[in-house]
Amino acid sequence: MKSRFGKDELLYLYRKLVLIRQAEEKVREEYGNDAMKTPVHLSIGQEAIPVGVLFGLPETTKCFGTYRNHALYLMLTDDTDGFFAELYGKATGVGRGKVGSMHLSAPESGLVATSAIVGTTIPLAVGAAFAAKYKKLDDVAIAFFGDGALEEGSFWESINFACLHRLRILFVCEDNNLAIHASAGERQGFRSISETVEGFECHCGSGDGSDVQEVSMVTRQIVERMAEQPKPGFLHLTYFRFLEHVGIAEDFNAGYRSRPAFAEMISLDPVLRFEKALLEKECSGDDLRAIRMEVDGKIAKSIQAAKLAPFPAPSELYTDVFA
Ligand SMILES: Cc1ncc(C[n+]2csc(CCOP(=O)(O)OP(=O)(O)O)c2C)c(N)n1
Ligand SMILES: [Mg+2]
Secondary structure, three states: OOOOOOHHHHHHHHHHHHHHHHHHHHHHHHHOOOOOOOOOEOOOOOOHHHHHHHOOOOOOOEEEEEOOOHHHHHHHHOOHHHHHHHHOOOOOOOOOOOOOHHHOOEHHHOEEEEEOOOOOHHHHHHHHHHHHHHOOOOOOEEEEEEHHHHHOHHHHHHHHHHHHOOOOEEEEEEEOOEEOOEEHHHOOOOOOHHHHHOOOOOEEEEEEOOOHHHHHHHHHHHHHHHHHOOOOEEEEEEOOOOOOOOEOOOOOOOOOOOOOOHHHHHHHOHHHHHHHHHHHOOOOHHHHHHHHHHHHHHHHHHHHHHHHOOOOOHHHOOOOOOO
16 A cells, blocks of 8 residues: 655655654763763654654644653754753753753744643643634644643643633643553553543544554544644554663563563564665665664764753853743
């Protein structure tokens, strides 16, 4: 079956997946030197969700995310300079070296806010959608959140308010079935989030969050339905977290989950899976190698610049700090 995407679009998606993956693999390589003084919640396995959801959406889209935000940030900005400088705590970082990995934002590129506190950016996204409705704008707000946020009151209050007011907000649940080490069955009193949310006045969709083409297609469908009949959308996307909750290591020996078989690992890996699909269909090994090399060069330059950049001056201690 021929893909519904053209070759340029497929290579664009591949480049974004590779950019995120290679940037995070570099974080894993560099982290042991202890120069990045920030906890890191890596998105290895999750990349296809922000890439697929945001592909083709208007630049006016306002996104809100969590501490697991590297993929979202790099998808929206492509800014490896600001990203690495921030992880090294340098003044040239996207948060001037003061926000660390968990609070990356770039409002001018559509990433309004991310936060370390579970569930807290969901009502902010509702506020953005409410503001758009008030100003009679067609802008869509997107709240990205993990399955752990489904146990927070802020999620239920947010979806209730958004549905009541028929807001143009897309709720995207990035479901890895884990909140740190606890699986959904140990935490949730509902049988299925999709069936539960079906009872709300919203458009519902779901998909395999490891498959970038599927994510993009289900998002397009739901956004079209939201445009035809204004009310919120709820997208449930599953994916596999390859690494420990926070940090750079695998944790299959930690006792709460086991390592999937090799073949399954490949289907859960959004980059390898997409690479395989591309090679079987429209793209050559050279096409993909050229992209990986371009991305490698870009990341190497950003890391070098970040290492050379200055730390924020002591006089900056209280600037841009609101809480
Ligand atoms: C309000 C709140 N409660 C508890 C925590 C501690 N905590 C940090 S991450 C996390 C798990 C969240 O899981 P999920 O939302 O599924 O995101 P994931 O890490 O799987 O991406 C918890 C409970 C927190 N940061 N904020
Ligand atoms: Mg989770």
